[in-house]
Amino acid sequence: MIKNDLFLRACKKQPVERTPVWIMRQAGRYLPEYRAVREKADFLTMCRTPELAAEVTIQPVDIIGVDAAIIFSDILVIPEAMGMELEMIESKGPVFHHPVRTDEDGAVLKQIDPAKDLKYVMDAVTLAKRELSGRVPLIGFSGSPWTLLTYMVEGSGMKNFSVVKKLMYNNPLLAHKILDKLAVTVADYLSAKIEAGADAVQIFDTWGGLLSPEDYKEFSLSYISKIISLIKRKQQPVIVFSKGVHQSLEELASSGADVVGLDWTIDIGTVRKTIGEKVALQGNMDPTLLYAPDEKIRDEVKRILGAYGSGSGHVFNLGHGILPDVEPEKAKALVQFVKDESKAFHRKVAEAQRE
Numbered sequence: 001m002i003k004n005d006l007f008l009r010a011c012k013k014q015p016v017e018r019t020p021v022w023i024m025r026q027a028g029r030y031l032p033e034y035r036a037v038r039e040k041a042d043f044l045t046m047c048r049t050p051e052l053a054a055e056v057t058i059q060p061v062d063i064i065g066v067d068a069a070i071i072f073s074d075i076l077v078i079p080e081a082m083g084m085e086l087e088m089i090e091s092k093g094p095v096f097h098h099p100v101r102t103d104e105d106g107a108v109l110k111q112i113d114p115a116k117d118l119k120y121v122m123d124a125v126t127l128a129k130r131e132l133s134g135r136v137p138l139i140g141f142s143g144s145p146w147t148l149l150t151y152m153v154e155g156s157g158m159k160n161f162s163v164v165k166k167l168m169y170n171n172p173l174l175a176h177k178i179l180d181k182l183a184v185t186v187a188d189y190l191s192a193k194i195e196a197g198a199d200a201v202q203i204f205d206t207w208g209g210l211l212s213p214e215d216y217k218e219f220s221l222s223y224i225s226k227i228i229s230l231i232k233r234k235q236q237p238v239i240v241f242s243k244g245v246h247q248s249l250e251e252l253a254s255s256g257a258d259v260v261g262l263d264w265t266i267d268i269g270t271v272r273k274t275i276g277e278k279v280a281l282q283g284n285m286d287p288t289l290l291y292a293p294d295e296k297i298r299d300e301v302k303r304i305l306g307a308y309g310s311g312s313g314h315v316f317n318l319g320h321g322i323l324p325d326v327e328p329e330k331a332k333a334l335v336q337f338v339k340d341e342s343k344a345f346h347r348k349v350a351e352a353q354r355e
Ligand code: CP3
Pocket: 023, 024, 025, 026, 027, 028, 029, 038, 043, 070, 071, 072, 073, 074, 075, 076, 088, 090, 092, 093, 094, 141, 204, 206, 321
C-alpha cells in the first residue's frame, strides 16, 4: 500500500486533491547530503552499492518533500553492462573510452540479461522500496535507445552531435541494429525494475530533439513505442520525456505512454488541448527559475498550474533536470508552492472527500 499515491493517480488522470510534484535529477549534487555520500564513494560505486543508492534515492523525499522517489542510478549503466568501459569525469561528465563507430564495434556489444547483469540496480530498487515503506511511489527509469546510442557513439564531449549523425546517415543499418538491440534490452530492464518494486517507469529521451520530425520517428519514437509494447507491467504507468520534440507530441501521445513529459519551451495548456485527452502531462518549469527569488518561483508555479487548468492529469516537474548549483531551499520552496497553489485546481475533489 502506498500512503501518498497522488503521483500514480495523476499519471492515470484519476482525481487528486492537489497536483503531485517531483523533480528530475532530484537525487543529486545540489543536496549537501548527497555530496556527503558522494565523498565516500565515486559515482559508479554509488550506483553499484544498493545501500548507498537507496540512501540517496530517499534523501529528496525527506529533505525536499517530493511526492515520488526516483531510483538513483544512471542511464549509462546499460551500455556499460554491454561491455563499454565507462568513466564519470568530474568536470567533463561521462566518457566512453572506446565509442561505437564501426560494424565491428557494434558486433562486440554484449546481449545482456538486465535482471542478471544489472542485478545491482534491481537490488537497489528493492531496498529503496522497502526503506520507503510506502510513503511515496518509486520511479524506475532508462534512457531511450536513441539517447543511449548518442552517448555510445559520441563517447564524450559532444560537438554538434556530428559523430552520431554521421553514423546515422552513412550506416543506418548499424544504427538500427544497435537501436533495436537497445530497445529489447531497455524493455527487459524496465520490466525487471517493475518486478523489483518500481511503481512507474520513465524513459529519458534527452536527445530526441536533435532529430528532424521524420528522423525522430524513425530513429527514436519507433523504438520507444516498441519498448512500451514489450514492458511487462500491471498498472505501472510509463512516462516518456522527450526533450525538444514539439512537432511530434501527437505521435508521442500515441506511443502507448501514459504520461508525456514536456520541456519548458512549450505551453502546457496548449499541449493539453491537443493530447490531454489521451495522456497525462508532466512538467514543465524552466530549471533555471530556481535561481530566481521565491516570489518569482511562486508566480511561475501559479502560471503553469493555471495554464494546465482544472482537473487531474498533471504531474508538476521541471522541464529538465535540476542543476547542481541550485540551493536546496529553492527546491523546497518550489515543492511547497505546488502543494499550496494547486489545491484550487482540484477543489471539487477536495470538497467531495470532505463530505
Ligand atoms: O533523477 C534522479 O535523481 C535519479 C538519478 C539520475 C542520474 N542520472 C544521476 C546522476 C537520472 C534519472 C539520470 C539520468 C541521466 N543520466 C540522463 C537523462 C536525464 C537528463 O538529465 O538528460 C542523462 C543524459 C544521463 C547521463 C549523465 N550522467 C550525464 C550527462 C552526467 C554528467 C552531467 C551531470 O549532470 O552530472 C551524469 C552523471 C550523473 N548522473 C550525476 C548524477 C547525480 C552526477 C555525478 C556525480 O555525482 O558526480
